[in-house]
Amino acid sequence: MTTPLADLTPEQLQARLVEVRSDYEALQAKGMKLDLTRGKPAADQLDLSEGLLRLPTAHQDRAGTDVRNYGGLEGIPEIREIFADLLGVDADAVVAGGNSSLTMMHQVLVGLLLHGAPDSPKPWAQEATVKFLCPVPGYDRHYTMLEEFGIEMVAVEMHDDGPDPSEVAALVEDDPSVKGLWLVPTYANPTGSVCSTEVAAALMGMHTAAPDFRIFWDNAYAVHHLTDQETKSADALGLAAASGHPNRPIMFASTSKITFAGSGVAALVASAENKAWYLKRLSYASIGPDKVNQLRHVEFFGDADGVRAHMRKHAELIAPKFAAVEEALSSRLGGLGIAEWTEPSGGYFVSLDVPDGTATRVVGLAKQAGIALTPAGASFPYGKDPRDRNIRLAPTFPTLAEVEAAMAGVALCVELAALESQLAAAAG
């Protein structure tokens, strides 16, 4: 059926509800146990990096440093160059760290809270209020970290090309307590949005009341293309420097979804002043990164093109899963006028919007049919989606057959919840 639900009479809706309920009962009877919650690579993706486990063969980086020993806070030169090439930045600006870019973001926030940035009036922990702008829907772990630190979150809407610069500009121009914005610029979690150069330029160039305003540019999916069209990230650092705000962006990236999710190499990229500030903080907290693992990655990839070739193998494995999501949603929900979803050309997620007020119900229905979805609201600050309409789908970890089965079920739950909601509204 392709008539929009809104055009159906109450009787037609009721009749359709009976059918869909019957489908749902059949779904429950299958006793499935499927999980679409986790933005994790599947085992076959991890297998692509099996070669890492027999590397490195050398003990020294090209500077002659024994990678097995202590030291080398900014990482070995070769891995910094690979990151630089992939991210379109100078190798000088790169710090290659441990296995988690989330940890590097946390370190930066801790430094800002306990010390303040070079351009801060005082440590952020001594400010009465610190606020961050959060494009929504976004990445839940950014939000939980901000909440852990008592940083107030202000939601701004995420569009296909990033947050609306005029909305952001209005929030930062007079309020010095707004000290940051946290963004996944490329193939955003969960929308797949790619921040355009225009939006990036506006964000980097705008006037901010806070002299120490920072944009956490979490470029987690910079090279995680799903199609042949390999979108280039906006040049945040270049744009910021050109507009006189070189310290505004701090970029983060990692190989977590390139090699082994838990055993990759993370990177921070920043202006000379930010980098020196970060390394100073880090010098108290670290004996240096795992340089053996860095050299292991360098030997495995050779260079940035090696990474790019490797990413195409990932795309071959996961693009069919994204296609299965699209197919399941289109075939059941197409034309019904009750749902919208993204068709990302990269990244790890599909963002699904259902009728207002039904996302929690959809997740609940799916759960009762054995399909685990990310809790509704997870992609919003404080876990609260004000419209209760957004659901994040993560199709990479299950097998293709599981994605197909789970997504058919999800689409069914979306329709069922929409029917219930529309009938309740008609009855009310």
Next chain:
Amino acid sequence: MTTPLADLTPEQLQARLVEVRSDYEALQAKGMKLDLTRGKPAADQLDLSEGLLRLPTAHQDRAGTDVRNYGGLEGIPEIREIFADLLGVDADAVVAGGNSSLTMMHQVLVGLLLHGAPDSPKPWAQEATVKFLCPVPGYDRHYTMLEEFGIEMVAVEMHDDGPDPSEVAALVEDDPSVKGLWLVPTYANPTGSVCSTEVAAALMGMHTAAPDFRIFWDNAYAVHHLTDQETKSADALGLAAASGHPNRPIMFASTSKITFAGSGVAALVASAENKAWYLKRLSYASIGPDKVNQLRHVEFFGDADGVRAHMRKHAELIAPKFAAVEEALSSRLGGLGIAEWTEPSGGYFVSLDVPDGTATRVVGLAKQAGIALTPAGASFPYGKDPRDRNIRLAPTFPTLAEVEAAMAGVALCVELAALESQLAAAAG
């Protein structure tokens, strides 16, 4: 000559000075370039762990977790058990982390500053003053971290069996701003002291005005024996629990000086409440430790006995270097009554005390002869040795021949500085 310098007449001293100056000029003429500053394993020690570079062969820990993927904050069960066995604690109490126990200490301090412990009246950063007791001489990186955070350091003297419990007790019993003590309990840096069970019991049992008093029990050298007498660390956690202060100690350790210094596995051991508190903080900051590296270590060692056997190979390589330090100091300085030094039975350092007011001079003289020593004062809070007498010697990294040459030079510099000082005092 074995007459104490103090028994020499000014004329004898002067004659001796001429001789020693001539020796020193000969030393300078050699144009040496030697370095005794770094507590780092030498390349031959790192070679002992070469097998790590071809491991792991498995992808799963025994719980069936794919070690390559995200997650598992507390570390894989097998490595936690190995640490537990080595440290004499329950595996349940162990969190196995990344490559740096210093990082875990920093994380704990950050958590205390920004959140406070479960038993804290408020976050430490909101206290007017926070003080830590620091047994001296001690580890410079503890001090620099405390200084970075504005925590005031109060020196207490380190003895052969640890700090004097009555001195410590007097400082903590009435002053609630004294919130911590940082100790290397086994083969301490730099003294080689081993905290006795009696001292540990007193520290764990004493009354403290601060309800959230913590002892950072940095057991970095728990299994780093230099002799067949494998000293057991005091059971800090057991003693603390028995005396009703289970949350007082937090233990840290790592394989940094067991396998690869920069690519080992670190561990934190604590009470159930402290551990839950730490993991909660960590959950915001990490995607999990490098479990591949943890499994790599498990496969390499097999079990704790594998680690112990491995440590005996380290001892074979480095014990001769410690013997060379002892030989050089004894042969030149024995009987002169101007210097005392430790003969550690484990760890990485020798602590050398020279006449008051001459340590800086000795380091300077050595430098001018091409021998780099740790700056005088480095083993004291704020880098200031009030008596300017302590020098930390780190003999592991250079070759045995280099240690012999460097230490002969150091002993000469000690005598020269002592002669200068004594003659100046006689003249003054």
